[in-house]
Amino acid sequence: MKVLHVTPTMSAEAGGPPVALRGLTTALAGFGVGCEVLTTAGGRFHRPPLPVPDVPVHACAASRLSSLWNSHSRELADFVDRRIAGFDIVHVHELWHHPGFVACRAARQHGVPCLVSLRGGLDPVALRQKAARKWLYMRLVQRRLLTSAAALHALTTVEAGHANALGVGTSVTVIPNGVDTDLEQAVDQLEITPFYERFPRLADRRVILFLGRLTANKGVDLLARSFVDIARRFDDAVLLIVGPNEGGTQARTTRLLEAAGVIDRVTFTGALDGDDKLAALACADVFVLPSYAEGFSNAVLEALAAGLPVVVSEHCNFPEVAERRAGLIVRNNVGEIGDAISALLADERRRKEAGRAGRRMVGERYSWSAVAGGFADLYRSILSLA
Numbered sequence: 001m002k003v004l005h006v007t008p009t010m011s012a013e014a015g016g017p018p019v020a021l022r023g024l025t026t027a028l029a030g031f032g033v034g035c036e037v038l039t040t041a042g043g044r045f046h047r048p049p050l051p052v053p054d055v056p057v058h059a060c061a062a063s064r065l066s067s068l069w070n071s072h073s074r075e076l077a078d079f080v081d082r083r084i085a086g087f088d089i090v091h092v093h094e095l096w097h098h099p100g101f102v103a104c105r106a107a108r109q110h111g112v113p114c115l116v117s118l119r120g121g122l123d124p125v126a127l128r129q130k131a132a133r134k135w136l137y138m139r140l141v142q143r144r145l146l147t148s149a150a151a152l153h154a155l156t157t158v159e160a161g162h163a164n165a166l167g168v169g170t171s172v173t174v175i176p177n178g179v180d181t182d183l184e185q186a187v188d189q190l191e192i193t194p195f196y197e198r199f200p201r202l203a204d205r206r207v208i209l210f211l212g213r214l215t216a217n218k219g220v221d222l223l224a225r226s227f228v229d230i231a232r233r234f235d236d237a238v239l240l241i242v243g244p245n246e247g248g249t250q251a252r253t254t255r256l257l258e259a260a261g262v263i264d265r266v267t268f269t270g271a272l273d274g275d276d277k278l279a280a281l282a283c284a285d286v287f288v289l290p291s292y293a294e295g296f297s298n299a300v301l302e303a304l305a306a307g308l309p310v311v312v313s314e315h316c317n318f319p320e321v322a323e324r325r326a327g328l329i330v331r332n333n334v335g336e337i338g339d340a341i342s343a344l345l346a347d348e349r350r351r352k353e354a355g356r357a358g359r360r361m362v363g364e365r366y367s368w369s370a371v372a373g374g375f376a377d378l379y380r381s382i383l384s385l386a
Helices: 016-031 074-086 098-110 124-128 131-148 157-165 183-189 193-198 220-233 249-260 274-283 298-305 334-345 348-365 368-385
Strands: 002-009 034-041 057-061 089-093 114-117 151-154 172-174 206-211 237-242 266-270 286-289 310-313 327-330
Touching: 002 016, 002 074, 002 098, 016 034, 016 298, 016 368, 034 074, 034 098, 057 074, 074 098, 089 098, 089 368, 098 114, 098 131, 114 131, 114 368, 124 131, 151 157, 151 368, 157 172, 183 274, 183 298, 193 274, 206 220, 206 274, 206 298, 206 334, 220 237, 220 249, 220 334, 237 274, 249 266, 286 298, 286 334, 298 310, 298 348, 310 334, 327 334, 334 348
Parallel strands: 002 034, 002 089, 034 057, 089 114, 114 151, 151 172, 206 237, 206 286, 237 266, 286 310, 310 327
Antiparallel strands: none
């Protein structure tokens, strides 16, 4: 079986989706599924595509029109027209972008089944961003693409509900993201001294970690406001914000922290990967993601795999965090977020117990092997009906 995965970008600047796709395509080889990845390079992201072991990644140049239509690429459209008939399934990741439109249209023309992963694209908060443009695109294009797909993939039952509410009639299968369970051992064995030398204000402190793209929907503003009170409660608490800046979020957050007089206890690192990302996880005491909207966060899975207690908003769609006592679920409320973080910072035993619970949960349910097995079954089901 050969599957062509189509995604707007594989740049690390895009956060979790490229990391998730790398993990999935690598693990699918163990189930007899051959994968190739088709994506774009350039446009709004400057870093090169992430390499995927033993999986061809075709990175086509984004065109000037990509500023108007996400990841627009004439080169990618030509690739699809030439090559799509050689694949058994086309798997489109994320909505609204030009590569997905091109792939879905070509799949229909060539009779190749198409699976579409929603990846947060139908969340009400996401739909309010560029709302008029998305409303028009949904009416003219997107609904037809979703209706003609062989199946839809949702990361959570909540996301499946968003798809079903559209009434497109296409079946929706829920499969979560996965995580590299070797992350636990890698974090535990990492030599962290060089990281402290680069970011000295983190050493010998209680570290609150945010890891993700700095966008408005990630709730960075809520975390910054809650930290103002936490800084008063804990003299040794510091905030570590890891991720690429988008839409001026870092500047707005910095101004807020400067006005509150706590900017000297906050470290912005920009995007990190490799050992630097592992070091950020290793030095942290608590991970926080107070998103207003989320598909299914890779960063939360990575934090759990690293043994960190997590504080996540209810919009992260991860009720197991509370059920398995791996952390706390909060509303998008500054006081509630601050109280949850403070409760964990004040209780080392509770942090360790939550960290162990998170690692157990990830190992049991969210290994890439388990997730890839679910997709392999879904691919076979799609082909049996084709």
